[in-house]
Amino acid sequence: MTTLHWGCVADDFTGATDLAGNLATAGWRTAVLTGVSAEDHALTGIDAAVIALKTRTAPRAEAIGESLHALRWLQRAGAQRYYFKYCSTFDSTSEGNIGPVLDALIDDLSAPRAVVVPSFPDTGRTVYQGHLFVGDQLLSASPMRHHPLTPMTESDVRALLAAQSRLPVSWVSHEAVRGGVEVLSSALAGITTSPRAIVVDAISNDDLGVIARAVRDDVLVSGGSGLALGLPGPGTATSPPPGVTSGRRLIVCGSASQRSREQIRHALDTGMPAWKVDIRQDDEAGRLRRWLGQRRADDPDAPVLVYATDSLDDLGDDDAHAARAAAIERLLANVVVSEVAAGTRSVIVAGGETSGSVVQALGIRQLRIVTQIAPGVSWAVAETASGEPVALALKSGNFGGTDFFTSAWEALS
């Protein structure tokens, strides 16, 4: 096993590939690992390993346990520094897992501090005066307030974290970041409670570069993926092995996020063959399987879209919501498994939870980043448990341009 420079723990699957894509862009050879069981992963030629968990909405004790298990695995693999990746919109429930997991990682590593940097300006997420913005809106006024699993109704990152963490939460303003590495370093050093979580403002990639340099000796950093862009590495990402750039193409979208709904609308407008899942129907899986079979017979090479939601009205807020969400995830994951078995070789999956279900169902253990498609979204290549090569683009709900479902394929060829 080689020595790792970065050991990263991500709280969802799209977040893991988002971070991996930015680490690869910054020059680190990066792999996403989908679990760390007893067996070792082959890490030859890898500088940065990102462990993809599905802990964002898990019960707190489970999230802490899995994150510490991942950390210990990374320690055994020789990681020199650690990165806890959560969502750039700080997605967490009121029982939030970001604070408790950060506390546990700080404790375990005996880290005197960890910066908290959700900012990812390339996707419009910035932190100013301690408040998180999505574009020109406060987080609490953005579409994130309607998220089906983690509705965000508070924008002050300090308040969000303080409600979750047992550590003192401090804050360093943009003024200090704008002052450059030395000014920021002394502002950070001036906060002496130990250990501590320090929210740091950042509104541009230059700010992220300054923060990354100011914390270059910290064993643990935390944030969205943006901070990784400020961490220059030694090399470049790999290119796709043969076998995954041709074959059938599929998009599954379990995401209900506004950007995903726009992407669905755009794909439908271009005439892409599409199926809207209706989980309340008897034998929905069978109906969808027959439709897909017909589509393949008609035009084997055209990408097809299977989606769950194109309007917030679809979601409902009744007691059966969580059961429907889980049933949709299962159905979409099963569709991907059977389509890959039937020759599909590239798949876009929209939605973090949905991506987790799909990757787990395929039995994928490692994804290697190939190329970035859009800020926060990359193509990665992997092998399924049954040995099929597949290219996957795991897209966070709100990432990618409106034409993502029709244009993302170009980056593969």
Ligand SMILES: Nc1ncnc2c1ncn2[C@@H]1O[C@H](COP(=O)(O)OP(=O)(O)OP(=O)(O)O)[C@@H](O)[C@H]1O
């Ligand atoms: N019509 C629906 N009824 C109930 N649940 C739904 C419906 N459509 C989608 N869902 C569920 O909503 C959840 C969406 O979460 P997911 O993480 O996949 O997407 P997202 O939140 O947009 O993405 P991200 O976390 O990357 O921002 C999934 O569990 C999905 O099954």
Ligand SMILES: O=C(O)[C@@H](O)C(=O)CO
């Ligand atoms: O940081 C982000 O916004 C994404 O990587 C993500 O985690 C959304 O699920």
